[in-house]
Amino acid sequence: MADYETHRHDVLVIGAGGAGLRAAIEASASGVSVGLVCKSLLGKAHTVMAEGGIAAALANVDDRDDWRVHFADTMRGGQYVNNWRMAELHAKEAPARVRELEAWGAVFDRTPDGRILQRNFGGHRYPRLAHVGDRTGLEMIRTLQDRGVHQGIDVHMECTVTRLLVDDGRVVGAFGFDRPRGRFKVFEARAVVLATGGIGRAYKITSNSWEYTGDGHALAYAAGADLMDMEFVQFHPTGMIWPPSVQGILVTESVRGEGGILTNKDGRRFMFADIPEAYKGQTADNEEEGWRYTQGDKAARRPPELLTRDHVSRCIVREIKEGRGSPHGGVYLDISWIKKRLPNAEEHIKRKLPSMYHQFKQLADIDITREPMEVGPTTHYVMGGVRVDAETQMSTVPGLFAAGECAAGINGANRLGGNSLSDLLVFGRRAGEHAARFARESGPGRIDPARLDAAAQHAVEPFARRDGHADGPYRVQHDLQEMMQDLVGIVRNEGEMRQALEGLQGLWERSRRVPVDGNREYNPGWHTALDLPNLLTASEAVTRSALERKESRGAHFREDFPDKDPASAKFNVVVRRGADGAMRVERVPIPEMPPELRQVIEEMK
Amino acid sequence: MATTATFRIRRGDAQGGRFVDYTTEVAEGMVVLDAVHRIQAEKAPDLAVRWNCKAGKCGSCSAEVNGLPKLMCMSRLSDLPLDKPVVLEPMKAFPLVKDLVTDVSWNFAVKKAIKPFKPRPPDAPDGTWRMAQSDVDRVQEFRKCIECFLCQDVCHVLRDHRLYDGFIGPRFLVHVAALEMHPLDVEDRLPALRDAHGIGYCNITKCCTKVCPEGITITDNAIIPLKERVVDRFYDPVRKLFRMIGAG
Numbered sequence: 001m002a003d004y005e006t007h008r009h010d011v012l013v014i015g016a017g018g019a020g021l022r023a024a025i026e027a028s029a030s031g032v033s034v035g036l037v038c039k040s041l042l043g044k045a046h047t048v049m050a051e052g053g054i055a056a057a058l059a060n061v062d063d064r065d066d067w068r069v070h071f072a073d074t075m076r077g078g079q080y081v082n083n084w085r086m087a088e089l090h091a092k093e094a095p096a097r098v099r100e101l102e103a104w105g106a107v108f109d110r111t112p113d114g115r116i117l118q119r120n121f122g123g124h125r126y127p128r129l130a131h132v133g134d135r136t137g138l139e140m141i142r143t144l145q146d147r148g149v150h151q152g153i154d155v156h157m158e159c160t161v162t163r164l165l166v167d168d169g170r171v172v173g174a175f176g177f178d179r180p181r182g183r184f185k186v187f188e189a190r191a192v193v194l195a196t197g198g199i200g201r202a203y204k205i206t207s208n209s210w211e212y213t214g215d216g217h218a219l220a221y222a223a224g225a226d227l228m229d230m231e232f233v234q235f236h237p238t239g240m241i242w243p244p245s246v247q248g249i250l251v252t253e254s255v256r257g258e259g260g261i262l263t264n265k266d267g268r269r270f271m272f273a274d275i276p277e278a279y280k281g282q283t284a285d286n287e288e289e290g291w292r293y294t295q296g297d298k299a300a301r302r303p304p305e306l307l308t309r310d311h312v313s314r315c316i317v318r319e320i321k322e323g324r325g326s327p328h329g330g331v332y333l334d335i336s337w338i339k340k341r342l343p344n345a346e347e348h349i350k351r352k353l354p355s356m357y358h359q360f361k362q363l364a365d366i367d368i369t370r371e372p373m374e375v376g377p378t379t380h381y382v383m384g385g386v387r388v389d390a391e392t393q394m395s396t397v398p399g400l401f402a403a404g405e406c407a408a409g410i411n412g413a414n415r416l417g418g419n420s421l422s423d424l425l426v427f428g429r430r431a432g433e434h435a436a437r438f439a440r441e442s443g444p445g446r447i448d449p450a451r452l453d454a455a456a457q458h459a460v461e462p463f464a465r466r467d468g469h470a471d472g473p474y475r476v477q478h479d480l481q482e483m484m485q486d487l488v489g490i491v492r493n494e495g496e497m498r499q500a501l502e503g504l505q506g507l508w509e510r511s512r513r514v515p516v517d518g519n520r521e522y523n524p525g526w527h528t529a530l531d532l533p534n535l536l537t538a539s540e541a542v543t544r545s546a547l548e549r550k551e552s553r554g555a556h557f558r559e560d561f562p563d564k565d566p567a568s569a570k571f572n573v574v575v576r577r578g579a580d581g582a583m584r585v586e587r588v589p590i591p592e593m594p595p596e597l598r599q600v601i602e603e604m605k
Numbered sequence: 606m607a608t609t610a611t612f613r614i615r616r617g618d619a620q621g622g623r624f625v626d627y628t629t630e631v632a633e634g635m636v637v638l639d640a641v642h643r644i645q646a647e648k649a650p651d652l653a654v655r656w657n658c659k660a661g662k663c664g665s666c667s668a669e670v671n672g673l674p675k676l677m678c679m680s681r682l683s684d685l686p687l688d689k690p691v692v693l694e695p696m697k698a699f700p701l702v703k704d705l706v707t708d709v710s711w712n713f714a715v716k717k718a719i720k721p722f723k724p725r726p727p728d729a730p731d732g733t734w735r736m737a738q739s740d741v742d743r744v745q746e747f748r749k750c751i752e753c754f755l756c757q758d759v760c761h762v763l764r765d766h767r768l769y770d771g772f773i774g775p776r777f778l779v780h781v782a783a784l785e786m787h788p789l790d791v792e793d794r795l796p797a798l799r800d801a802h803g804i805g806y807c808n809i810t811k812c813c814t815k816v817c818p819e820g821i822t823i824t825d826n827a828i829i830p831l832k833e834r835v836v837d838r839f840y841d842p843v844r845k846l847f848r849m850i851g852a853g
Contacts, residue, residue, distance in 0.1 A: 041655070042713060043752055044663045099733055105722035105787065107741045107748055114735030132745065138662065139748060149713070150721040157710070180702045209657040243634020249660045359660055362679055364634070474646040518651030521618065522703040525650030 004186040004452060009035035009154065010439040011432070012174060012189035014161050015216065017045030018137075018424030019404025019431070020195030021144035022097075024153045026432030027193075032439050035187060036148070037156045037176065039211050043145045046197055046209060047424065050137025051252035051355065052121055053129025054101075054425070055418030056094035060111055061118040062126040062298060067091040069125050071597070072604035074419060076278060077123040077308050078383075078412020079554040080569055081229070084593045085390035086410040090419070090426050097425035098130050106143040108132055120257040120294060122306045123416040125282060125604075127296070134252050134355050140421060159185060161215065162530060163455045164192060164223040164400065165447050171223055171399040172445020175455040179527065182520025184456050188447060190439035193393075193431045194220060194386060194402040199233075199538040201477070201531075203379035204485040207239055207250040213531040214538030216406035220386045221537055225395040226576045228408040228588070230384035230538075231545035231556045234415055235490050237262075237312035239378025242328040246363045248378040251333060251356060253417045255373075256305040258352050259294040260335040262316070263372070264324035270331075271304035274315055279307055281605075291341060310414045310555040313377040317490055320376065330376035336369055345369065377490060381420065382538075383411040383555065384545065387574060392434035393427055396576075399438060399445075403431035408572075413554020462516040462529045470513040473528035480507050480535060488543050493560045500543050508536055544585050545573040610682065612640055613690035614652070618703045625649075626690060631682055637691065638666050638677035641705070653704035661818055664753030668705050669694040674755040674816045696758040709754055715773050718801070722784055723792040740788045747783035747827055749819045752776065756813035756823060762806045772803035775813035775823050782827035785834070799835050804828070 010032035013024045020036060028034040038045065057070040070091035075082055102108065102116065108130050109117040118127045132139040149155065161176035165186075173188045196216030200208025221227055238251040256262075264270050275283045283304050284290040290303025305312065316331050326332055335353065339345035346369040350357050353368070360366040360373060386395045386402035388409060393401045404424045411419065471479075487500040511532040516525050551565035552558050571587040578584040593601075611628045627644045638656055645652045656666040659678045666677040671685065671692050685691055699707035728734045756775040762768050773781075781798060784790050798804045811824045821827070837844070 040657055040665065041709065044657045044665050046657075048663045048751075049658050049660070102734065103724060103727075103732070105724070105784075105790075107736075107744055107787065110736055110738040110741060114737055115733065117738075132748075135662070135749065138751065142748065142752075146716070146721060149717050155713075157713075180706070180708070209659065209663075211657065244632065245635045245639040246659075355662065362661065362681070363636070472646075472650055474650065478646075516650070522653035522706050523651040524645060524653060528650075 002453060002456060004184050006186040006188060007035055007154070007156070008188045009033050010189065011035070011191050011193065011435045012037065012187045013193045013195060014174065015045070015195035015197060015404070015406070016042055016155070017047040017195060017197055017404065018140055018144060018421060019428035020193070021141065021148050022425050022428030023193045023195055023403055023432035023435065025144065025148050025151060026429045027436040028148070028151045028153050030433065030436040032436045035154045035156060035189070037159045037161060037174070037187070039158065039160055039179070041157050042155055043141055045141065046212065047137045047141045047421070049207070049250060050140070050421055051134040051250065052254045052257070053119055053131030053136045053418050054094070054098055054140065054421040055121065055124060055128050055416065056098045056130055056422055057091060057128060058095045058098060058116060058118060058130065060115045061296070065126040065128060068600045069604060070094070070128065072601050073124050074410070074416060075412070075601055077414050077416040079414060079564070080412065081553065081572060081590060082412030083390055083409030084597055086427070088597060089390060090410050090423060093426045094422040097422065097429065101140065101143050101425070104143050104147045106139050108139070119254060120302065120306060121417045122253055122256070122312070123308045124418065129418040131254070133351070134254050134353050136421065156185070160527065160530065161219065162459050164219050165445070165451060166223050167445040167447065169398060170445060171397055173447060175452060177459060180522050182523070184459070186447070186452060188444065190442045190444060191399050191401060191435040193435045194400065194406050195404045195428065195431070196406045198382045198405045199535070199542070200379050202480065202484050202535050202539045202542070203489070204481040205239065205248045206379040207236060207248055208379065214534045216402060217385060217541065218534035218537040220395055220397070220400060220402065221541070221577055223397050223400060224577060225397045225400060226387040226574045227541050228384060228387040228572050228574045229412070229545070230382070230541040230575060231549050231573055232383035232413050232554055233379065233542060234309055234381040234383060234555045235313045235377040236380035237309055237316055237377055238333055238375040240364065240373070241330040241376045242364060242374050249359070249363070250378065250380065251373060251375050252353070255333060255335050255353060255356060257294065258335065259291060259338045260305065260333055261303070261337060262305050262312070263332045263334060264319045265326055266324060270319055270324070271307070271312065271315060275304050275307065276311060283307065308414055309417065310557070313490060314557060316377055326374045328374050330374045332372040333375045334372035336371055381405060381415055383413065383415055384408050384541070391430070393431035394434060394438070399442065401431045401435045403427040413556060459530065460520070462514065462526060465513060465515045467513050467515060470515055471510060473514045473516065473525055473532060476507060476510050476514055476532060477528055477535065480539060483507070484539055488539070488546060490557060492546055492556070492558050494547065497543050497547050504536060504540050504543065511536060540583055541575045544575060544583055548573045548585050548587065610640065610687040611690040612644060613692045614644070614704065615694045616652070616704050619701045631687070635682045636678055637670055637680040637682065637693065640682065641677060641693070653702070653706045655706055662751060664751030667696055667753045667755050667758065669696060674758045676753060676755070676818050679818055696754065698758040698760070698764040711769055712752070712754055712757065712776065715777050716780065719773070719777060719781060720792050720794050720797065722787065722790055724789040725791050734789055736788045743826070744783045744786050746821055747779050747786070749821060750776065750779055751819060753818060755816045755818065759812045759816045761810070761812070768803065768806060772806045775807070775828065777802070778804060778807070778831060779821060779823055779827045782831055785831065795835055795838050798831060799839060804832055804835060807832070
């Protein structure tokens with residue numbers, strides 16, 4: 001056996017965004033030793049991009065809010081296939097998690113009486129998002145990062161994990177390499193928490209950076225864990241579309257929360273034309289009322305721009321498809337119009353949406369205080385992920401936990417804006433707590449040296465490929481992104497998805513042949529080659545799950561089954577690795593909701 | 606407007622390296638990072654570069670573009686003269702890893718040595734605090750920092766004089782300012798500022814402020830007020846007198 005640099009931790013956390021950091025802090029606070037691994041530098045994970053805020057029923061702005069309303073909103077947004085227990089825990093625990101951040105130094109925007117200010121967001125009945133302008137994610141990740149490093153967590157930055165180590169059905173560590181030097185690292189751990197985020201790089205138009213290649217999904221899947229709800233991929237309605245180099249970059253929902261409107265090329269506010277039945281009662285039916293809502297009038301109902309993301313995305317796609325789009329193939333998002341209503345509109349916009357102002361000014365030469373933005377849907381978030389226990393966040397494999405975007409359950413068929421940051425905090429903390437407990441109660445695992453050698457071999461194998469005609473890693477990744485965008489995107493059907501499955505097969509084969517130039521030192525070509533199998537696993541899980549759900553629900557829209565099917569509300573789609581290595585798909589019944597939660601939903605209708 | 610441009614990129618590691626010219630197609634709206642990605646995909650798959658958000662929010666893609674410290678994701682090609690090669694180099698104040706990537710781990714070690722946030726007891730029985738927006742505005746400016754370390758890169762105390770052991774650099778003076786001016790914080794960092802953090806080394810040339818992609822007024826709003834606090838505490842003659850007679 002080769003000699004590997006070995007690190008021993010009670011709990012190993014993979015991923016250092018909000019969920020990973022919060023898990024690491026919790027585990028470390030309970031007295032166990034914690035290692036935290038991340039592919040980038042600390043503090044650069046996608047949490048930093050979250051703009052809008054953290055959803056928590058603090059009731060600082062509207063005292064009618066409480067956990068029951070938040071729970072009902074989350075379930076309605078997720079079209080009732082959420083794990084209701086997770087939705088309940090999330091709604092109940094989020095306020096304490098936000099206050100805790102303040103105690104750790106986060107500086108939220110304030111109400112006039114000095115408390116944490118909350119803003120409106122899509123699908124939330126009351127102003128609920130604790131925020132800092134439009135850079136809430138930065139505030140959150142910096143607060144957690146600073147807290148974490150002072151608590152004695154060992155951070156392994158710029159380190160890729162390629163395998164989970166399994167001993168007798170239990171996860172006992174991980175194998176990987178440091179990216180700057182390419183040296184192998186073995187992590188021995190009594191429990192492992194996955195907090196690797198999403199799979200957005202499987203699509204061409206995405207708000208996600210290079211990191212989001214479904215690593216946690218693929219690692220868990222390879223270790224035998226179940227993945228659930230993978231058909232539900234959220235396309236955020238408002239990404240930048242022009243110039244081409246910025247395509248996909250997120251335009252925060254707070255623009256609409258602050259009064260921004262969506263219009264088509266004829267200047268028409270098209271969202272009023274299509275308000276789903278479930279939201280009719282709580283949505284304004286005229287512009288005047290919608291405006292009053294955004295300005296804090298408690299008697300007003302919210303404007304249709306603040307309907308759920310799945311719905312708004314589809315309405316935008318319809319406008320574009322029917323020829324009412326903007327010149328670059330999007331629609332208009334306009335916040336500048338509020339100058340008709342507010343005396344100090346320009347200053348107000350710059351104060352409330354500083355990074356949006358900055359982003360458009362610098363990247364697109366657009367002054368959002370004066371002119372509308374051009375926007376279109378962008379792949380943003382995957383609701384599906386590792387199937388976990390609601391209380392502990394443990395996967396179906398002992399010793400393996402998951403939290404945040406890479407875990408499934410809380411969001412069901414569609415995530416509400418703002419529920420991600422709160423999810424990271426609530427379930428990051430739970431994962432950390434229970435992983436630490438599991439570590440304390442378990443002995444050390446046995447790591448098979450032959451497995452380490454095999455993992456090392458596997459990682460460097462791309463350097464040995466000598467097929468002069470094979471495409472490079474970037475080409476294969478690009479082709480996968482185009483295919484998933486075209487065939488398993490916002491609007492899906494059986495034929496195209498079958499075609500995608502065939503395409504995936506070809507891409508799998510090509511991925512095994514991609515050659516890699518250079519050496520192991522900071523080599524993005526090599527890294528991209530190693531990412532490909534993860535992206536392909538995630539893409540296959542999305543496609544197979546989407547074929548299995550023969551209805552339209554939340555983010556999953558099928559033109560061959562355009563309606564919701566009540567029978568399909570009773571199961572989640574699960575995939576796992578079969579004994580022969582092929583992907584198995586299964587429908588798993590959703591447990592009966594307890595009467596008291598059912599009653600909450602009834603009351604909030 | 607399909608046209609081409611040449612990028613002169615510093616390739617190599619700490620052992621040595623050279624500039625390599627890459628000519629690639631450029632289109633409307635492209636930023637420097639887009640060109641680097643295109644070169645990576647077409648000509649140099651092992652070209653090392655850090656990046657994440659591509660929107661000026663994460664502070665990963667710091668480099669020197671035609672000699673100026675910048676985020677590559679926010680550097681529009683239309684703002685650069687493309688009739689001659691665009692020169693891309695790694696930050697100079699940190700050890701080179703490879704190509705455009707430097708070892709910035711010193712920064713993370715520095716932060717660990719700064720005393721963390723310590724709040725006063727909560728204001729309300731439910732464990733929460735009250736703060737006015739006007740009181741948090743000031744620290745919110747400092748908390749905008751995306752830790753791109755461009756200010757560290759350009760600071761001559763670090764870049765030229767290499768005083769890494771005695772000076773924490775503008776980024777962390779901003780961090781200390783955010784803590785010291787946090788309405789809830791009760792920790793005392795002034796002795797450390799004077800000694801271990803080496804605030805005296807800063808002679809307010811304001812280079813850091815000029816390169817900050819977040820527009821933080823580093824020198825005027827963070828460093829100078831901290832210097833004043835240090836001076837008030839340790840060098841004010843009246844206070845000194847009071848201290849001498851045991852009344853201060």
